[in-house]
Amino acid sequence: MKHLLHTALFYFFVLQSANSQQLKSPNGKFIMEFTLQKDGTPSYSLNYKNKTVIKPSKLGLELKDDKKSLLNDFTVIDTKTTTFDETWKPVWGEVESIRNQYNELAVTLNQKGTDRQIIIRFRLFNDGLGFRYEFPAQKNLVYFVIKEERTQFVMTGDHTAFWIPGDYDTQEYDYTTSKLSEIRGLSEKAKTDNLSQTFFSPTGVQTSLMLKTADGLYINLHEAALINYSCMHLNLDDKNMIFESWLTPDEKGDKGYIQAPSHSPWRTVIVSDDAREILASKMTLNLNDPCKIEDTSWIKPIKYVGVWWEMISGKSTWSYTDEFPSVQLGVTDFSKAKPNSTHGANNANVKKYIDFAAANGFGGVLVEGWNEGWEDWFGHYKDYVFDFVTPYPDFDVKGLHEYAKSKGVKMIMHHETSGSVRNYERHMDKAYQFMKDNGYDAVKSGYVGSIIANGNNHYNQFMINHYQYAIEKAAEYKIMVNAHEAVRPTGICRTYPNLIGNEAARGTEYQAFGGSKPNHVTLLPFTRLIGGPMDYTPGIFEMDLSKFSPNNKSRVNSTIANQLALYVTLYSPLQMAADFPEHYNKFPDAFQFIKDVAVDWSESNYLEAEPGQYVTVARKAKGNNNWFIGNVNGYEPRTSNINFAFLEKGKKYTATIYADGKDANYKTNPQAYTVRKIQVTNTSKLSQLSAAGGGYAISVIENKK
Known part of the structure; x- marks a missing residue:
């Protein structure tokens, strides 16, 4: 049930001064502080469990052909707070219902000398922060052109980043893992050919950007509800470790035509000390x-x-x-x-x-x-x-x-x-x-x-x-x-x-254009899929393309077991079995998993996760008591250890395990796999080898009485 309540000011933030407010998340783990600097520049900072995530960062917009931009000389003329808590049901999704709970602070600013007003609205969830610029109806700010949005994300150190180059035309790149300070030196190497591409900076990167700090915090920077506005990229000041928004321009270099009343998309910061919680976050959806x-009855996963x-x-x-x-x-x-x-x-x-x-x-x-x-x-x-x-x-x-x-x-x-x-x-x-x-x-x-x-x-x-x-x-x-x-x-x-x-990312087709990195699919859930499902087109069983297309010397950098797992780890209500019928007919026991796996889910549990290394997910099919598990692995072989505590207590299930063969390897032996059946309950545990570029898939079917 929807629950919206205006509450006392002190419940949400402490009024430290006329120009500084704090906002806490519902669970108290996050604290966002809004501050108006001495020159009237709005800024914010973010803490998680008493650790700084975002240092004080400036907010504002630079306008074109205007004597004064929306950057400074502001005063706070109003603040409003709300709390919100609802549960809603998606038409399709990873879960049957989603809780949308946040505390909100809306700061109304008036600019000296122009008498123009903007509102910066902050929503603090239990998994992170969303904020946007709002332009209310007013006589002094009606039509304007954005030269650049100046939103900052000031980092606390030289974090590890999982990134693709900043580009106005494509996201179809393999991900590079590096320190922030190394992006400039690696930017040319990170670029690969595409039919349309436009780079803008040697330190430019795209969102959804995944970061990891030295002390184990996972941070994701992105945007939500991108409508009637240019897509946001990020440009890094690598001397000071400051990301600043960089909007996509038109042919004249203009970055947005705005008519008030209107607002920007939400800028999002998802944070956790557990990588699995980044993957489980529904904050992006909740901000839409x-x-x-x-009538949505005609919308059907397939x-x-x-x-x-x-x-x-x-x-x-x-x-x-x-x-x-x-x-x-x-x-x-x-x-x-x-x-x-x-x-x-x-x-x-x-x-x-x-x-x-x-x-x-x-x-x-x-x-x-x-x-x-x-x-x-x-x-x-x-x-x-x-x-x-x-x-x-x-x-x-x-x-x-x-x-x-x-x-x-x-x-x-x-x-x-x-x-x-x-x-x-x-x-x-x-x-x-x-x-x-x-x-x-x-x-x-x-x-x-x-x-x-x-x-x-x-x-x-x-x-x-x-x-x-x-x-x-x-x-x-x-x-x-x-x-x-x-x-x-x-x-x-x-x-x-x-x-x-x-x-909107590098999909399976690039396996036919020279290949993708074997850990690519361990990064997509942390990056591209934060904003919504991907039609990745998995299910390739014949990895050597020259066998049926002599002029194509490409190889698919994956094992068959890895390809099966993608139907679970890369969520989509639209899943393709992309290979030829004759290739599936050669491996009927492996193909059985693709036939069985669901495309719509009532529950999802992220069991293991580390960006660039591995992801293990268990999902319950909507409408029955059956589960499907997928594990994808990066460059190094590893043993995945999971338990089946998510299963219903007192029930017995038959688990069919599709795993890499003993000598499986994405380069040398991609088609080696095994299939075995075991009986499991909610107390069962499993240790399973995942090969380099490999993984496993499991169907867990409730036993009939």
């Missing part, structure tokens, strides 16, 4: 608005297969023909073209995937490359690149829908924009209606390449508004969205749960 979709990995790996192609050097939609006649014999999205191949999905209990089939335009889709700054409704001659939209429907399988649409967002918005209503007319309830959208709209980047305000528009428009048509190459999520899936997946 409640669900705005009245496992799927699809025509995708064969194109990514080079076995087949998206394009239909090799005859046309260029394509003009409505002019180019594909009915007279000679097929190239490598086009993956053909009727026979798609039916094979539909049959496989139906035979193995998968709910959906994704098909990429079904629509005209792929012959010259990339690299030409082409505005009218796709119309999202015209199929190639060998793809029967209606016939395949009817075939899939007869098998109890849903088709998943693919919309690649090629960065031409004006073109996508031009066609969006027609494209979504086409989906509904043909039985498609979900779309995977893509934004590969540079943005074709006045030189914008993927993460500036213009594009943030586009992604939000696509989500809200899809909700009107009751369509679920899985956005790739879009901005990394910030918990908006609470408000619009039809945003059922995102990429």
Whole structure:
């Protein structure tokens, strides 16, 4: 039940002076102090269990073409405090219900000489701090342009950081682990090629940024509820160990167009001395608005297969023909073209995937490359690149829908924009209606390449508004969205749960582009997944791509057991079995776990966690008493020790353990695995070896009486 109560001032903070207030978390472990410095600059600091997390850090915004920015000369004219405590139920998620409990301080500031007012609102949870800038309606601050947001996060030392380079266009990088002082020297090495990338600083990094202090504190810096504002990166002053916000600009260098009343996204600091609590935090979701979709019955978690990995790996192609050097939609006649014999999205191949999905209990089939335009889709700054409704001659939209429907399988649409967002918005209503007319309830959208709209980047305000528009428009048509190459999520899936997946990080496809670090998947839960689920596309069983795609010499840096574990450790309500049906048929006992594992959960317990080294998670399937456990491991082999205390007392279960083989190794022996069954109860314990780049997966099924 929702509980909102205004309470006495002294209950939340001690008024130390006219310009200094303290705010405590509900459990008393956090103390945030707001201070107005002598020159009227607002600042804050944060302590956790009597340890300083954030030293006094300045707040404010630098404005463009304005004689005076929103940085200093402020006075406090009002403070308000509230306490809030509710429990809400997500449409889908890692848990069945989420507690949202915080104490809040809202400080209203008035600027001398301009008579402009801003509010800085702080919310202190039991797992960290969120704060934002608010711009109330007023005559002296109506329209303004942000030159830069000057939010600081002053560190207490040279922490260990798990980071990717600051970039306005992509997050598709492997993570680098280093001291803060080493970022500058490693920034060039940390960069890898991408189809669109724009770096801004040798000490720039992206959020969600994970840090660890020398005395064992884990700190996560991110943002929540990114709407109508530019994405925030962080730039490090490595002499003083100060991170400062760095917003993504537009083509003119402007970083935000604001009309009051409005507010910024929340800036978030999640802290614990236990890494597992970082992963379990729901603060990012709690800082977003409640669900705005009245009827959510059509939003359903799903496992799927699809025509995708064969194109990514080079076995087949998206394009239909090799005859046309260029394509003009409505002019180019594909009915007279000679097929190239490598086009993956053909009727026979798609039916094979539909049959496989139906035979193995998968709910959906994704098909990429079904629509005209792929012959010259990339690299030409082409505005009218796709119309999202015209199929190639060998793809029967209606016939395949009817075939899939007869098998109890849903088709998943693919919309690649090629960065031409004006073109996508031009066609969006027609494209979504086409989906509904043909039985498609979900779309995977893509934004590969540079943005074709006045030189914008993927993460500036213009594009943030586009992604939000696509989500809200899809909700009107009751369509679920899985956005790739879009901005990394910030918990908006609470408000619009039809945003059922995102990429926004280095996913499985990079295993076909030269590989990813074997500990990459031990870092994603601490970084990218803090803001929302990832469509990582796991489940690759054939690690040597040259065996089926001779020109591709890449290897997947993972064991089969590690691939199975990803279905549990990398949470998503949308999970793909990404490999080919024939590869799964070679390993039917291992494939059984992918068939069995749930995609929606009533309870999640993080059993072991250390960023960059290992993550072990146990999750209870929604609607029954079965559990699934996943462990992913980094570079070094280790023994994972867990107990089953999370199981219901008095019940007996059969645990099927899918583990690395004795000699398993991501480099030399990735397909070595074992499968065994044991009986367990809530008093059972397990010691299990995890190989380098390996792991294990366990299904724990309640015994029937």
